[in-house]
Each structure stands twice: as C-alpha cells, then as structure tokens.
Amino acid sequence: MSDDPLLSALARRAREERDEDRARVDLERVTRGEVSETDVAASDEERALFRPLDAAAERRIADAILASGPRVRVVKGAPSRKPRVTPIVLAFAAAAAIALFFLFPRHRDELPVYAFELSGNVAEVRGDEPKAVEGRATLHRDATLEMVLRPRVAVTTKIATTAALLRDGAARAWSPPIEISPDGAVRIVGPVASLFPDTERRWEIVVAIGPEGALPRDPAALLAAAAAPPPGVRVVRAVVDFAK
Amino acid sequence: MAEHDDLVRRAAAREPDAVRELVGLLRPTIQLRAVRSLIRNMRGRRRSTAQEVEDLVQEVFLALFDDDARALRAWDPARLPLAAFVGVIADHEVASIFRSGRRRPYRDEEDGAVEPDTFASDGGGAEAIVECNETLSALLARLRAELSPKGLELFHALLVDEQPVEEVCASTGMTRDAVYAWKSRLGKLVRRLAAELRDSSRKVAAAQRSTS
Numbered sequence: 001m002s003d004d005p006l007l008s009a010l011a012r013r014a015r016e017e018r019d020e021d022r023a024r025v026d027l028e029r030v031t032r033g034e035v036s037e038t039d040v041a042a043s044d045e046e047r048a049l050f051r052p053l054d055a056a057a058e059r060r061i062a063d064a065i066l067a068s069g070p071r072v073r074v075v076k077g078a079p080s081r082k083p084r085v086t087p088i089v090l091a092f093a094a095a096a097a098i099a100l101f102f103l104f105p106r107h108r109d110e111l112p113v114y115a116f117e118l119s120g121n122v123a124e125v126r127g128d129e130p131k132a133v134e135g136r137a138t139l140h141r142d143a144t145l146e147m148v149l150r151p152r153v154a155v156t157t158k159i160a161t162t163a164a165l166l167r168d169g170a171a172r173a174w175s176p177p178i179e180i181s182p183d184g185a186v187r188i189v190g191p192v193a194s195l196f197p198d199t200e201r202r203w204e205i206v207v208a209i210g211p212e213g214a215l216p217r218d219p220a221a222l223l224a225a226a227a228a229p230p231p232g233v234r235v236v237r238a239v240v241d242f243a244k
Numbered sequence: 245m246a247e248h249d250d251l252v253r254r255a256a257a258r259e260p261d262a263v264r265e266l267v268g269l270l271r272p273t274i275q276l277r278a279v280r281s282l283i284r285n286m287r288g289r290r291r292s293t294a295q296e297v298e299d300l301v302q303e304v305f306l307a308l309f310d311d312d313a314r315a316l317r318a319w320d321p322a323r324l325p326l327a328a329f330v331g332v333i334a335d336h337e338v339a340s341i342f343r344s345g346r347r348r349p350y351r352d353e354e355d356g357a358v359e360p361d362t363f364a365s366d367g368g369g370a371e372a373i374v375e376c377n378e379t380l381s382a383l384l385a386r387l388r389a390e391l392s393p394k395g396l397e398l399f400h401a402l403l404v405d406e407q408p409v410e411e412v413c414a415s416t417g418m419t420r421d422a423v424y425a426w427k428s429r430l431g432k433l434v435r436r437l438a439a440e441l442r443d444s445s446r447k448v449a450a451a452q453r454s455t456s
Contacts, residue, residue: 007403012380031272031275032272052272061271061302062263064302
C-alpha cells in the first residue's frame with residue numbers, strides 16, 4: 001500500500017475495475033471461444049462486443065500487418081567514402097533517422113488517420129484535421145536519403161505522386177527517383193548530394209500522393225495544395241537541414 | 245512459456261504464415277483488453293459496435309509490429325507469458341487511442357473523462373478525486389495511456405497487487421533503487437495527470453456556464 005492517498009485510491013479503483021472485468025468472466029469465455037454465445041446470458045450489445053472476431057477479420061488484420069512494413073527507415077551514411085566523420089556528424093546522421101507513416105482509409109468510407117515520424121518525433125493527424133503532415137531531419141551530405149510512405153493497408157486504386165522543393169517561398173519541381181509499389185507504398189531514395197540542387201542550406205520537401213487526375217499540375221499548385229489538399233490527395237512535408 | 249518463441253521471431257520477421265498464426269493466437273487477448281476498455285470508456289454514453297472492436301484490435305496489432313516489430317521483439321519468454329505481455333501493451337495502446345482522440349468513443353461529448361462540475365469548487369483537489377470512482381477511472385485511463393508497458397507493469401505489481409519491492413525486483417530483474425525510483429515517478433505522474441484532469445474539467449465547466 002502506498003503512503004500517497006491518491007496512488008492508493010487509484011490502485012483501489014484499478015482493483016475494482018479488475019473485479020468488474022472478472023464479473024464478465026462468462027462473456028470473456030465467449031471471446032476465447034471456450035463457450036458459445038448462446039450459452040451465456042447477455043444483451044445484444046454485449047454479444048456484439050464479446051463475439052470472437054471471425055476468420056475474415058483475422059485475415060484482414062494479418063493482411064494489414066503484412067502490408068504495413070517496417071515503420072522506421074534510417075538514413076544511412078555513404079559507406080564508400082573514406083570515413084571523415086566526427087562524433088558530432090555521426091550524431092547528425094543518427095538524428096536523420098526518417099520515417100514516414102501513411103494511412104489510407106480501411107474498409108469503410110472514413111477519413112484516414114495519419115502518423116508521421118521524423119527523427120523520433122511523431123505527429124498524428126486525425127482524419128478530420130488538415131490532411132498534411134510535417135517533419136524535420138538533419139541530413140549528412142554523404143548520406144543516402146530513403147523516404148517511405150507506406151499505406152497500412154493495401155491501396156487498391158491507382159495512385160501517382162508529384163513533388164516539389166521549397167526555399168524562400170519559391171517552389172521548384174522535384175523529380176527524385178520514386179517507386180510506387182502495387183499496394184500503394186511510395187519510396188524515394190537516393191544520395192543526398194544528388195537528390196537536392198544544392199546542400200548549402202535548408203530545403204522543404206513537399207510530396208502529394210493521390211489519383212493522377214487529382215494531383216496538382218505544377219509546383220505552385222502543389223504549394224497551394226499543401227495548405228488545402230484537394231479531396232483524395234495526401235500531402236507530406238519535410239524540412240531538411242544539412243549537417244555542417 | 246517459451247513455446248511461442250519461434251512463432252514470435254518468425255512473425256516479427258513478417259513471415260506471412262507466422263503473422264496469421266500469431267493473429268489467431270493473440271486475437272482473444274487483445275479483443276478482451278479492447279472490449280474492457282471500451283466498456284469502461286463508454287459508461288453507457290452510447291452503444292459500441294463490433295466494428296469498433298475490430299478497429300481497436302487491428303490498431304493494437306499494428307502497434308506490435310511498428311518499427312520493425314520492436315514491441316513484439318521486446319517479449320522475454322523467461323519473464324512473462326506471451327498473452328500477459330501483449331495484454332499490457334494492448335491496455336496501453338487502447339488507452340492511447342482513446343486519449344489521443346484517434347478513436348475516442350465519446351468524441352462528440354466534452355472531455356469525456358469527468359463530469360464538468362467535479363472540480364468546479366475552488367477546493368476541488370485530491371479529495372474530490374479520491375472520493376469519486378468516475379474520476380478515478382478517468383485518471384486510470386490517462387495513466388494507462390501515459391505509461392509505457394513497463395511502467396504499467398510496475399504500477400500493477402507495486403500498487404494494485406501490492407507486491408513487496410523484493411518480489412518486484414526478482415520478477416523484473418530491476419534493482420531496489422530502480423524500483424523505488426519508478427514508485428516515485430508514478431506518484432509524480434499521477435499528480436500531474438490529476439492536475440491536468442482538474443484543469444480540463446474546470447475549463448469545460450466555465451465554458452458551459454458562459455454559454456448557458
């Protein structure tokens with residue numbers, strides 16, 4: 001027992017909640033498949049909640065896991081160069097761990113939840129909030145940038161991308177190597193030194209993903225779309241700085 | 245306990261057959277944790293649906309596999325049965341989902357945690373929380389969302405189950421100092437969460453007064 005009355009009260013309430021859970025032991029046996037729901041007295045709502053998810057649901061969940069892929073993608077230093085990195089540069093390279101996480105609607109017509117992780121910072125955006133997410137990273141000039149936007153569940157419609165680089169309020173078209181997998185994952189990868197026009201100072205990356213006909217047609221339109229994405233278009237922004 | 249070791253390793257490597265088998269194995273545990281949390285959060289406000297259950301279960305599974313299945317790979321068969329380990333993670337994930345609003349079952353209501361006038365009087369403080377089960381449940385929900393699975397495990401061992409520190413040291417492999425540090429951290433965290441809950445409740449009460 002704790003000397004802290006609040007902690008003690010909280011622990012007591014947790015034990016009470018556990019007892020409340022145990023009072024539904026018969027229903028929980030339904031979920032475990034140990035008894036049939038017809039053998040248990042319960043309301044319709046209780047039956048709906050405790051009824052074991054069926055094989056189709058389990059298949060959907062497994063498919064979603066397999067489609068999700070690893071969430072973290074690390075920006076690797078270029079191994080071919082002669083090492084000339086200092087500890088501080090190594091720290092920057094580590095800080096450049098970049099991960100993008102991209103969630104499309106599931107099997108219902110609902111707005112998606114987005115999570116975007118960049119250098120350890122995670123931002124989550126509900127479907128009823130603006131459909132653009134942002135992140136930051138500091139990149140080593142000798143590094144390889146790998147950016148992956150992966151749907152949690154496979155996307156069945158055909159998607160395309162358009163990208164731009166932004167600096168000082170001006171947008172320019174950006175055409176890095178982009179791969180789109182059959183399940184809708186988008187991968188941008190390449191040496192930092194060749195991906196960007198220069199690595200003197202900060203760039204902002206803006207990537208829009210969506211049906212080809214719905215995508216912005218030029219960098220200026222993409223910039224506008226980043227502020228107010230058109231229906232069906234998802235926009236990801238990332239600010240990248242370069243290690244000194 | 246180690247019987248699922250190989251299955252977990254293969255599933256973490258995303259072998260399709262292993263992933264499917266693991267989903268079948270852990271689905272009852274995760275569904276039960278999700279349903280318990282749904283029931284506690286709904287408190288009769290409105291009906292939950294089977295679709296919500298499936299969505300929550302899927303979210304927990306995806307969290308287990310996030311970041312190259314980091315959470316799943318953290319399972320130590322020598323310490324906890326797989327289902328117990330996953331159950332703690334499920335409690336945390338479901339509470340986080342509700343807390344963040346990603347799938348808050350009462351999104352159309354106020355904060356959803358406590359009645360707006362719970363802390364309305366100036367004297368409303370720790371006493372008001374200790375005496376109100378509903379508020380304690382809301383605080384517990386916030387604690388579950390805030391604590392890491394390890395913190396949750398320690399909360400249950402030290403405070404809910406009132407295990408002696410020596411026993412907790414033995415079961416977790418932690419030193420006495422580390423366990424006492426956690427106990428102190430839990431106290432501070434709970435006080436901070438209680439203060440946040442009180443502020444949130446007062447803001448809602450003030451907003452309701454200004455519109456009435």
